[in-house]
Amino acid sequence: MNKNKRAPADKENSMVRDNQNLNMRAVIEPSSIVVIGASRNPSKVGYAVLKNLITSGFNGWLYAVNPNADNILGVRCYKSIKELPQKVDCAIIAVPAENVNEIIEECGRKGVRGAIVISGGFKEVGEVKRELELTKICRKYGIAMIGPNCLGIVNRKKHVDSIFLPTYKMKRPQLGKISFVTQSGAVGSTILDLIGESNIGVSKFISYGNAAVIDESDLLRYLREDADTSVVVMYIEGVKDGRKFYRELKETCAVKPVVVLKAGKGALAAGAAKSHTGALAGDYKIFQAMLKQAGAVEATNLPELFNLSKIFLQPLPKGDRMFVLTNGGGDGVLAVDAIERNGLKLAQLSGKMRAKLRRILPKHVVVGNPFDLTGDADSTRYRTVLEEAVKEEGIDAIIAITLFQTAGLGSEVVNEIISADIKTDKTIVSVATGGEYTRLLLSIIESSGIPAYGSPSEAVDSIAKALWYYKKRGVGRGTVQSAGDGSV
Amino acid sequence: MNKNKRAPADKENSMVRDNQNLNMRAVIEPSSIVVIGASRNPSKVGYAVLKNLITSGFNGWLYAVNPNADNILGVRCYKSIKELPQKVDCAIIAVPAENVNEIIEECGRKGVRGAIVISGGFKEVGEVKRELELTKICRKYGIAMIGPNCLGIVNRKKHVDSIFLPTYKMKRPQLGKISFVTQSGAVGSTILDLIGESNIGVSKFISYGNAAVIDESDLLRYLREDADTSVVVMYIEGVKDGRKFYRELKETCAVKPVVVLKAGKGALAAGAAKSHTGALAGDYKIFQAMLKQAGAVEATNLPELFNLSKIFLQPLPKGDRMFVLTNGGGDGVLAVDAIERNGLKLAQLSGKMRAKLRRILPKHVVVGNPFDLTGDADSTRYRTVLEEAVKEEGIDAIIAITLFQTAGLGSEVVNEIISADIKTDKTIVSVATGGEYTRLLLSIIESSGIPAYGSPSEAVDSIAKALWYYKKRGVGRGTVQSAGDGSV
Numbered sequence: 001m002n003k004n005k006r007a008p009a010d011k012e013n014s015m016v017r018d019n020q021n022l023n024m025r026a027v028i029e030p031s032s033i034v035v036i037g038a039s040r041n042p043s044k045v046g047y048a049v050l051k052n053l054i055t056s057g058f059n060g061w062l063y064a065v066n067p068n069a070d071n072i073l074g075v076r077c078y079k080s081i082k083e084l085p086q087k088v089d090c091a092i093i094a095v096p097a098e099n100v101n102e103i104i105e106e107c108g109r110k111g112v113r114g115a116i117v118i119s120g121g122f123k124e125v126g127e128v129k130r131e132l133e134l135t136k137i138c139r140k141y142g143i144a145m146i147g148p149n150c151l152g153i154v155n156r157k158k159h160v161d162s163i164f165l166p167t168y169k170m171k172r173p174q175l176g177k178i179s180f181v182t183q184s185g186a187v188g189s190t191i192l193d194l195i196g197e198s199n200i201g202v203s204k205f206i207s208y209g210n211a212a213v214i215d216e217s218d219l220l221r222y223l224r225e226d227a228d229t230s231v232v233v234m235y236i237e238g239v240k241d242g243r244k245f246y247r248e249l250k251e252t253c254a255v256k257p258v259v260v261l262k263a264g265k266g267a268l269a270a271g272a273a274k275s276h277t278g279a280l281a282g283d284y285k286i287f288q289a290m291l292k293q294a295g296a297v298e299a300t301n302l303p304e305l306f307n308l309s310k311i312f313l314q315p316l317p318k319g320d321r322m323f324v325l326t327n328g329g330g331d332g333v334l335a336v337d338a339i340e341r342n343g344l345k346l347a348q349l350s351g352k353m354r355a356k357l358r359r360i361l362p363k364h365v366v367v368g369n370p371f372d373l374t375g376d377a378d379s380t381r382y383r384t385v386l387e388e389a390v391k392e393e394g395i396d397a398i399i400a401i402t403l404f405q406t407a408g409l410g411s412e413v414v415n416e417i418i419s420a421d422i423k424t425d426k427t428i429v430s431v432a433t434g435g436e437y438t439r440l441l442l443s444i445i446e447s448s449g450i451p452a453y454g455s456p457s458e459a460v461d462s463i464a465k466a467l468w469y470y471k472k473r474g475v476g477r478g479t480v481q482s483a484g485d486g487s488v
Numbered sequence: 489m490n491k492n493k494r495a496p497a498d499k500e501n502s503m504v505r506d507n508q509n510l511n512m513r514a515v516i517e518p519s520s521i522v523v524i525g526a527s528r529n530p531s532k533v534g535y536a537v538l539k540n541l542i543t544s545g546f547n548g549w550l551y552a553v554n555p556n557a558d559n560i561l562g563v564r565c566y567k568s569i570k571e572l573p574q575k576v577d578c579a580i581i582a583v584p585a586e587n588v589n590e591i592i593e594e595c596g597r598k599g600v601r602g603a604i605v606i607s608g609g610f611k612e613v614g615e616v617k618r619e620l621e622l623t624k625i626c627r628k629y630g631i632a633m634i635g636p637n638c639l640g641i642v643n644r645k646k647h648v649d650s651i652f653l654p655t656y657k658m659k660r661p662q663l664g665k666i667s668f669v670t671q672s673g674a675v676g677s678t679i680l681d682l683i684g685e686s687n688i689g690v691s692k693f694i695s696y697g698n699a700a701v702i703d704e705s706d707l708l709r710y711l712r713e714d715a716d717t718s719v720v721v722m723y724i725e726g727v728k729d730g731r732k733f734y735r736e737l738k739e740t741c742a743v744k745p746v747v748v749l750k751a752g753k754g755a756l757a758a759g760a761a762k763s764h765t766g767a768l769a770g771d772y773k774i775f776q777a778m779l780k781q782a783g784a785v786e787a788t789n790l791p792e793l794f795n796l797s798k799i800f801l802q803p804l805p806k807g808d809r810m811f812v813l814t815n816g817g818g819d820g821v822l823a824v825d826a827i828e829r830n831g832l833k834l835a836q837l838s839g840k841m842r843a844k845l846r847r848i849l850p851k852h853v854v855v856g857n858p859f860d861l862t863g864d865a866d867s868t869r870y871r872t873v874l875e876e877a878v879k880e881e882g883i884d885a886i887i888a889i890t891l892f893q894t895a896g897l898g899s900e901v902v903n904e905i906i907s908a909d910i911k912t913d914k915t916i917v918s919v920a921t922g923g924e925y926t927r928l929l930l931s932i933i934e935s936s937g938i939p940a941y942g943s944p945s946e947a948v949d950s951i952a953k954a955l956w957y958y959k960k961r962g963v964g965r966g967t968v969q970s971a972g973d974g975s976v
Contacts, residue, residue, distance in 0.1 A: 171923045265825045437658070
């Protein structure tokens with residue numbers, strides 16, 4: 001393993017970067033945790049981490065290490081990791097950078113096999129040697145280490161939350177099926193905050209920072225095999241090992257969707273970080289082609305990353321035949337514009353469906369697609385059409401647009417959309433534009449696994465990318481959910 | 489004026505469509521209003537309209553017409569418009585379609601010169617003759633009529649609100665400088681709801697429906713001359729008279745920005761509404777070219793329409809040199825990606841600014857652009873850099889990104905951004921991604937006229953379009969605000 005050979009950090013890493021032998025579950029699904037550098041001072045990271053583990057409801061063994069305290073926030077404190085009464089799965093380390101390596105060595109000796117190093121002060125500030133040393137120690141003991149210079153993880157099922165940002169400033173998400181992998185703690189935490197407010201939920205959130213041991217490819221492999229993850233979403237600035245990444249990405253895309261936002265696309269962005277301009281501009285084109293070939297869905301900006309994460313909570317569309325239901329004509333037109341721009345089609349409704357709805361609905365409602373229920377539509381009118389649409393063979397996806405603002409549309413239309421979703425394995429998305437009242441109703445819809453969008457174009461663009469993924473993966477491989485469930 | 493000649497409605501309209509002689513202020517800035525079809529029944533439009541006029545604080549003369557009531561909601565009721573004790577500026581009409589024309593005739597005889605016909609049941613349902621008759625009567629008496637089949641108007645300064653959607657479902661915006669013109673009541677009301685929740689404010693909101701008399705071009709002319717409007721935002725499905733529209737649009741764009749979202753772009757969308765497919769797809773290309781030539785800024789979807797509305801609250805950028813300030817490295821990289829994609833540049837900071845900031849700021853903060861204040865930045869650090877940036881000649885626009893989620897950044901950073909904006913006529917925008925806490929702080933920033941965006945890409949895309957408009961209009965024409973203020 002060349003552990004003692006002097007080499008630049010990247011080279012050293014790439015030589016031993018396979019990491020197949022590491023116990024990823026020790027760090028991502030720990031049953032016992034020790035916080036090293038725990039603090040009584042509420043302004044310290046070591047306090048926030050411990051506090052968030054307690055308030056998030058972690059119910060495994062929890063210890064703290066602080067040489068000057070007996071207990072912090074009711075958690076038993078030890079002077080050093082050597083004194084812990086048992087072996088623990090994961091050490092969360094928040095001490096000054098210069099002490100990290102010594103502590104990791106102690107962890108190794110104590111049999112700890114998972115670690116999250118939150119502390120910064122490594123390669124990102126030029127301390128290449130310190131990071132190299134950290135990597136070596138982890139390799140020596142076989143420690144699956146995430147970091148350094150990261151936010152760490154949120155595992156909602158295990159109630160693990162190592163993020164040191166205050167919960168009043170940043171909401172934590174509910175349990176869900178989406179897992180997020182982010183190189184940037186900053187971008188990652190803002191996304192987590194957004195998801196926290198929505199009801200779409202998260203399985204794992206992993207901020208991996210400098211990737212001195214565990215890198216984005218290892219995380220892909222782990223999440224591919226994770227039965228609780230049905231969609232993987234990644235924010236990446238640079239990949240450590242392109243070949244490894246492509247291999248893991250391709251294998252993962254074959255069983256569950258992976259959405260990737262690549263930042264640092266052009267020469268300017270590269271120049272902002274490093275000094276070799278020009279080179280990376282070309283690199284992005286290659287990266288983009290690589291994503292496509294692997295079957296990953298590319299998001300071009302943050303709002304799109306968020307939009308695409310959600311679409312994969314639905315069964316994949318099996319074809320391009322869209323059905324647009326609305327109580328506002330203008331929104332229907334906007335949806336059709338987006339359908340056309342994406343090369344999708346408007347579903348042709350069968351004569352049977354048309355005849356039946358003509359019989360039931362009021363005269364002024366024109367049966368068609370887009371299906372404009374008109375401004376006086378109530379929930380019953382939505383139900384009537386949705387009940388037929390879910391049965392209609394010629395429809396692949398249903399875009400249910402609701403102007404909640406109209407006087408006649410009660411909030412129970414939310415239940416009609418949710419009921420329709422339960423009855424079908426067609427793709428269903430919800431669209432509504434508006435303020436607080438609208439957002440409240442959309443969040444109810446999202447809590448039942450139906451993605452909600454603030455505009456018709458965002459909904460249709462997302463469906464189009466889901467269809468691309470469906471075709472890329474090959475017809476007949478089932479929905480995302482079943483792929484996820486069957487993998488363990 | 490060919491008033492008695494039988495002709496298809498559109499032809500009739502185009503012959504008399506100039507409308508220069510009509511009193512637009514009677515309908516948009518009325519000092520006295522009568523609601524015809526006022527109702528005691530809260531589920532009726534005629535109740536909601538009267539209620540919203542009262543609760544919005546309209547302080548002119550307010551009357552109601554209802555043959556079966558003495559007063560409604562405390563407003564004196566008359567049996568017919570003939571009995572009103574005075575001449576009123578504007579009649580808001582919410583009666584069944586078959587009674588509208590008779591009532592408009594009475595209004596004309598009574599000297600009413602402004603009208604809003606909310607009632608549907610005209611050309612949009614095939615009642616072409618009824619609409620033609622309505623147009624004729626309005627022409628006969630010189631009534632500036634908005635509608636039929638519309639939501640009507642909100643004029644925040646005059647406290648006029650004719651919109652019949654309940655305020656608990658749809659917020660009304662504060663007083664601001666943006667005016668909205670929308671063909672679709674549905675789309676318009678959802679945008680109004682969104683703006684109602686933000687702090688950007690609205691001057692006039694006009695939903696003009698079938699445009700039987702007043703059309704989008706007349707509204708452009710009115711808003712061009714309106715000193716309270718500094719930005720015009722339009723949602724258009726189809727233009728009545730292309731030549732007239734181009735003329736008014738071009739003249740308006742020469743003095744204030746106009747943002748246009750055209751819906752019904754392609755063959756499918758056209759086919760959804762009418763049966764002549766194919767033709768309109770070409771029309772859109774022409775429309776798009778026409779917008780560009782006139783100097784209007786095109787929004788391609790609803791979120792962009794919203795984003796672009798806000799950017800014009802700021803002074804126009806005078807050049808392409810962007811300065812990116814952030815406490816999250818990843819967001820800086822995303823901003824640079826967007827800068828590069830839009831063909832903008834990163835500002836080169838002067839040696840003087842660099843040297844000064846190097847002296848003041850902590851060692852670990854690297855002076856550059858993007859300027860990463862790092863995750864431990866507090867408000868003082870933002871102030872230090874912003875104070876230099878507003879004075880720096882080589883900067884045209886400042887993109888202030890804040891991760892409000894970090895433990896060290898207090899909410900007072902909001903004041904630093906607002907203070908910076910007061911000190912400069914450079915373009916300043918604010919960017920923050922996140923949930924409730926973040927949105928709250930952004931709304932404070934927006935209340936002071938600084939547009940706030942949920943992602944770096946949205947901010948940069950908006951600045952790029954503002955710069956396009958600045959160049960199109962010609963250098964040295966001053967900022968939007970001064971253009972607006974100088975026009976009356």
